[in-house]
Amino acid sequence: MKQKSNQRLELDSFDLAILRVVQADNKTPQRKIAEEVNLSAAAVQRRIATMEAAGVIAGNAAVVDPDTIGLTITAIVEVYLRDERAATVDAAKALFRAAPEVQQCYYVTGGTSFILIIVAADMRVYEGLTRSLFATNDLVASYRTLIALDRVKVGTSIPIE
Structure with a gap:
């Protein structure tokens, strides 16, 4: 980008x-x-x-349907950091940016630190990701996973009036 x-x-x-x-x-x-x-x-x-x-057009990419390449699990994960100090937040951002399975990552307000969208081939693979990204990570206090049942709408377009 x-x-x-x-x-x-x-x-x-x-x-x-x-x-x-x-x-x-x-x-x-x-x-x-x-x-x-x-x-x-x-x-x-x-x-x-x-x-x-000017960065208005930030890049050009192919949109791949994860199901067609065997990535059948989509997880929405709420991540709660142990603290919100700059060093902790920056380290978490770097970790999540580096994980290819993390498709989207948002640093948010409201008690939750991050919202992640993660894709995985199956639950065993997802469990491995949770261990490496969250369960054994000293930056993370806790996390909560929501598994998507259906991709009702996935978009990459910004509404332009």
């Missing part, structure tokens, strides 16, 4: 229209985007490059 710019890029209606298209399918040819948003292909290319440089 690219480094965020300190300045906020002002987006106009053309930029927003381009973002709607590329969020739906980032492989849409620029000439097709240009037709949809009523700009030239060169203008679309320049605008996309500007949004990438």
Whole structure:
């Protein structure tokens, strides 16, 4: 993921229209985007490059259905740290960032320290992850797991008005 710019890029209606298209399918040819948003292909290319440089478009990735590759367990985990000191929080962030099974990680307020979304092949694999990430980790006071029964909605698109 690219480094965020300190300045906020002002987006106009053309930029927003381009973002709607590329969020739906980032492989849409620029000439097709240009037709949809009523700009030239060169203008679309320049605008996309500007949004990438500014960090508005943070990256391009394939969205993989975990079930199709055998990752059938999705766990939502509430993690409670032993304390909220900066060193503890930073170490936990680094640990969770480094674990490929952790698909999403949010440092949150409200009594819980982190909310994680984790994928695993089965419960045995998930148990191993809980041992290494939480149960034997001195940073973690406790954790609570919710197992997803169904992926009702999974999105990567930001609503753009």
